[in-house]
Amino acid sequence: xxxxxxxxxxxxxxxxxxxxxxxxxxxxxxxxxxxxxxxxxxxxxxxxxxxxxxxxxxxxxxxxxxxxxxxxxxxxxxxxxxxxxxxxxxxxxxxxxxxxxxxxxxxxxxxxxxxxxxxxxxxxxxxxxxxxxxxxxxxxxxxxxxxxxxxxxxxxxxxxxxxxxxxxxxxxxxxxxxxxxxxxxxxxxxxxxxxxxxxxxxxxxxxxxxxxxxxxxxxxxxxxxxxxxxxxxxxxxxxxxxxxxxxxxxxxxxxxxxxxxxxxxxxxxxxxxxxxxxxxxxxxxxxxxxxxxxxxxxxxxxxxxxxxxxxxxxxxxxxxxxxxxxxxx
Amino acid sequence: xxxxxxxxxxxxxxxxxxxxxxxxxxxxxxxxxxxxxxxxxxxxxxxxxxxxxxxxxxxxxxxxxxxxxxxxxxxxxxxxxxxxxxxxxxxxxxxxxxxxxxxxxxxxxxxxxxxxxxxxxxxxxxxxxxxxxxxxxxxxxxxxxxxxxxxxxxxxxxxxxxxxxxxxxxxxxxxxxxxxxxxxxxxxxxxxxxxxxxxxxxxxxxxxxxxxxxxxxxxxxxxxxxxxxxxxxxxxxxxxxxxxxxx
Numbered sequence: 001x002x003x004x005x006x007x008x009x010x011x012x013x014x015x016x017x018x019x020x021x022x023x024x025x026x027x028x029x030x031x032x033x034x035x036x037x038x039x040x041x042x043x044x045x046x047x048x049x050x051x052x053x054x055x056x057x058x059x060x061x062x063x064x065x066x067x068x069x070x071x072x073x074x075x076x077x078x079x080x081x082x083x084x085x086x087x088x089x090x091x092x093x094x095x096x097x098x099x100x101x102x103x104x105x106x107x108x109x110x111x112x113x114x115x116x117x118x119x120x121x122x123x124x125x126x127x128x129x130x131x132x133x134x135x136x137x138x139x140x141x142x143x144x145x146x147x148x149x150x151x152x153x154x155x156x157x158x159x160x161x162x163x164x165x166x167x168x169x170x171x172x173x174x175x176x177x178x179x180x181x182x183x184x185x186x187x188x189x190x191x192x193x194x195x196x197x198x199x200x201x202x203x204x205x206x207x208x209x210x211x212x213x214x215x216x217x218x219x220x221x222x223x224x225x226x227x228x229x230x231x232x233x234x235x236x237x238x239x240x241x242x243x244x245x246x247x248x249x250x251x252x253x254x255x256x257x258x259x260x261x262x263x264x265x266x267x268x269x270x271x272x273x274x275x276x277x278x279x280x281x282x283x284x285x286x287x288x289x290x291x292x293x294x295x296x297x298x299x300x301x302x303x304x305x306x307x308x309x310x311x312x313x314x315x316x317x318x319x320x321x322x323x324x325x326x327x328x329x
Numbered sequence: 330x331x332x333x334x335x336x337x338x339x340x341x342x343x344x345x346x347x348x349x350x351x352x353x354x355x356x357x358x359x360x361x362x363x364x365x366x367x368x369x370x371x372x373x374x375x376x377x378x379x380x381x382x383x384x385x386x387x388x389x390x391x392x393x394x395x396x397x398x399x400x401x402x403x404x405x406x407x408x409x410x411x412x413x414x415x416x417x418x419x420x421x422x423x424x425x426x427x428x429x430x431x432x433x434x435x436x437x438x439x440x441x442x443x444x445x446x447x448x449x450x451x452x453x454x455x456x457x458x459x460x461x462x463x464x465x466x467x468x469x470x471x472x473x474x475x476x477x478x479x480x481x482x483x484x485x486x487x488x489x490x491x492x493x494x495x496x497x498x499x500x501x502x503x504x505x506x507x508x509x510x511x512x513x514x515x516x517x518x519x520x521x522x523x524x525x526x527x528x529x530x531x532x533x534x535x536x537x538x539x540x541x542x543x544x545x546x547x548x549x550x551x552x553x554x555x556x557x558x559x560x561x562x563x564x565x566x567x568x569x570x571x572x573x574x575x576x
Contacts, residue, residue, distance in 0.1 A: 056428040060573045086430040097425035099337070101344045113333050114429045142344075158425070 006034040007074075009088075009165045009196040014069040015054050015061045017220075024050050025061075025220045030198075032166065037192035039211030039228065040200040047220040048200040049094060052170050055198065056091040057082050074165050087116050090164035094171055096155025100144030104135055104154055107143055111158035125161050132190075133157040134183065149180040156184065160191060167197045173206060185210050204308065216312065224312045239273035239301045240281060241265070245294035256280050256287065271301075330431055334439020335446065338413075342447055355405070356454045362397050363458045366390045387469035391459050392542055395476040398455050399483055399538050402448070403512045406484065409448065410491020411505035413440045414569070418499045423572070433569035437562055441485075441492055448484045455480075472544035479541020482554035486534045487512060489561035496568040 010032040017025040025047050032038055042048050053059040054071070057078050061069050071078040076085040099107055105126060112122035130136050133153045138146060143154060152172065159167055172188065173181045188210050191197050201207060207214050207228055216224040245268060247253075253262045253270060258280030263271040274280050281298060288295040342348045370389050377383035417423040426436050456477055462468060490511050495504040512534075519533030530536045534557060537550040 058424055058427040058573065083430040083432060086428060089428060091424070091428040093421060093424045093428075095421040097420075097422040099341055099422055100420070101341050102337075106340065110333070110337050111425070114330075114425070114431070116430055 006036075008032070008072075009034050009074055010055065010072070010198070012055060012069075012071045015051065015071070016069065017050055017054060017059065017062055023220065025054070028217075028220070028222055030055070030215065030222075032196040032198060034165065034196055035193060036213060037188065037197045037199065037211045039207035039214045040198060040217055041202065041204070041207050041214055042200070042217035043202055046217045048217055049170055050220075051217070052091070052168050052198065052200055053093075055166075056089050056168050057086050058091075058093075087162070088165045090115075090159035090162065090167045092155045092159040092167075092169045092172060094174070096151055097158070098143045098151060098154060101142065103140055103142055104130075104146075105139045107154065108157055108161055112161045115162035115164070117162050122161075125163070129157045129161045132160070133187065149176050152176060152180070152184070156187065160195075163195070165195055167191055167195050169197065169199045171200055171202075173201070173203075216308075238276040238279075239271060241269060241271050241297075241299045241301065242284070243269050243296040244288065245296055246292060248291060248293060253284075256283050258283065268296075330435045331439045331442060334426075334431075334435060335443035338440055338443025339447055342409075342443075351408075352451060355401075355451060358401070359394075359398065359454050360458060363390070363394055363455075366394055367462075385469055386462060386466050387459075387472050388544075390462070391469075391473055391476060392544075394455060394459065395480060396538075396542055398452060399480060399535060399542070402452070402480075402484060402487060403516060403535065404509065406448065406487035407491050407494075407505045407508035407512065409444055410488055410495055410508055411501040412495070413444065413492050413504075414496040414565075415498050415501045415504040419501070427569075427573065433566040436569055437492065437496075437565045441488055441562060444488050444492075445485055448488065449481060452480060452484065469544070475541050475544045475546050478546070479538050479550075482541075482551060482558075483534055483538045486554050486557045486561075489558040489565075493561040493565040493568065496565045 008031060010030065012028070012030045015025055015028045016023070028047075028051055030038070030051075040048050040051065050059065054061050055078075057071075060079070061071070063069075069079075071085075073085040074088045076088070078085040099110075102110070108126050108129060109122050112125050113119070117125060130139055133156055135150070135153055135157060138150055143151060146154065152175070156169070156172060159169065169188065173184050176184065185206070188197060188199060192210070192212070199206070199211065211228045214224070214226060214228050215222050247268055247270070250262055250264060250270075253259065253272065258274050258278035259272055260275055261273045263273075265271055272280075272284070285295065285298075287293070367390055370386060373389075414423065417426070456473060459473060460468070487508075491504070491508040494507040494511065495501070498504050498507070515533045516535050518529040519536045522529035531553075534554065537553045540547045540550050
């Protein structure tokens with residue numbers, strides 16, 4: 001941890017938004033510091049995209065004065081001085097905003113100049129960004145001819161080329177293959193070292209692997225916010241599924257220290273649950289080997305987003321007006 | 330910023346094969362009209378020679394050619410303006426502009442000047458063809474200049490209308506038909522109004538072009554074009570701004 005708390009790069013208060021009669025976002029407040037990766041987790045239609053659009057100035061929040069709503073980017077008011085504030089934002093929307101008829105180089109230079117970079121600086125930033133996003137080989141290609149994975153990378157490249165303080169990524173890994181997802185997650189992690197990143201997703205795994213902090217959104221409200229590590233106790237069910245080709249009696253499995261319950265799924269498959277702070281898998285493995293149970297597989301259980309929601313709401317953490325930035329002085 | 334956006338617009342236009350195709354076809358059409366006019370002039374020239382004060386080559390060839398170009402432009406401009414904002418909205422590239430440090434003024438003016446430069450380049454074929462006549466005869470440069478200026482102002486007003494209609498929709502085709510409807514509607518109202526002092530004549534850009542076409546520089550006509558363009562550009566800016574309010 002650095003000695004001084006890093007400065008706040010983005011602070012949004014009381015964002016509300018309605019489309020027609022439908023209230024889509026209810027009093028959302030967010031705060032982000034430099035060097036932080038925040039995951040905005042929620043189902044499709046939870047209001048993630050709308051929130052991100054408001055944070056990037058593409059959409060205005062409802063009646064700013066009345067609700068006491070404000071968005072500040074690096075201390076600049078986005079609603080009052082949008083052109084100044086927006087120079088510090090890099091935004092990748094759900095669909096990457098690509099001019100398909102331009103070459104990757106031309107497009108990225110345009111994106112950099114659009115955010116106010118000088119031609120010389122833009123050319124330099126192009127080389128760096130291309131390398132960072134793995135686009136060196138395709139610089140001269142026309143964007144429309146690239147594969148979806150490359151197009152997504154170009155989309156990320158345009159969001160980071162001007163080295164913004166706040167990077168907003170709306171579902172950056174949707175539709176990519178596993179290798180590309182891994183690459184992009186590594187890149188996001190890297191970006192999180194120098195800037196602040198907000199990332200929206202409906203994948204729990206994504207949050208666990210790249211985010212420092214999580215905000216969970218449901219029906220346009222933030223219902224839970226905490227560090228990603230602490231959320232994992234909601235995310236990961238403490239347990240695993242084992243297959244044994246030569247299973248012992250159930251009682252023998254239940255007898256292993258730390259195991260709280262064993263549920264047979266079939267003749268050879270069992271669901272083993274244990275307390276969150278003890279992991280009996282090591283003991284189980286040694287026993288299996290010694291007793292000749294012929295272990296075939298051991299898979300940790302993964303919770304779905306629904307289960308996390310259910311558990312978070314069950315735990316009584318929500319209190320209707322929940323607000324993670326409540327500690328702001 | 331406006332220049333950057335205008336250049337991007339031009340770059341996109343010129344990277345599409347359809348643009349080059351349209352350019353080629355239009356030059357062919359202009360050349361066809363030009364040659365037809367020239368042919369008619371050569372046929373009628375012996376009769377002109379008997380007149381005491383015969384009309385010159387510029388007024389008999391250039392003025393009708395510019396008039397034809399102005400009419401063609403009315404049909405053409407919507408084909409080019411339709412993409413300006415509607416397509417950006419459909420391809421979701423408008424988000425890039427909305428999240429960039431630009432105001433709606435930058436976006437609208439950048440697109441306006443980008444397309445205006447393109448259409449002006451497209452129309453330069455016409456005066457270039459006419460200037461080839463200078464090899465054989467003396468031309469009335471004043472008349473040519475007033476026509477060129479008039480055509481440029483007319484193009485600006487058409488682009489402004491097209492840009493605004495394009496800002497209203499997500500479908501480029503609808504933007505094209507909408508802009509065509511407005512332009513043809515103004516033209517039909519103009520030629521349909523029988524009375525000499527009918528207000529319909531006043532709001533038709535093509536009517537205001539007639540003075541330029543005859544070689545008459547009227548500041549009233551120029552002011553009309555400027556105000557007309559400004560009006561639609563302001564509406565377009567307003568629409569882009571509303572994009573942030575209504576999503």
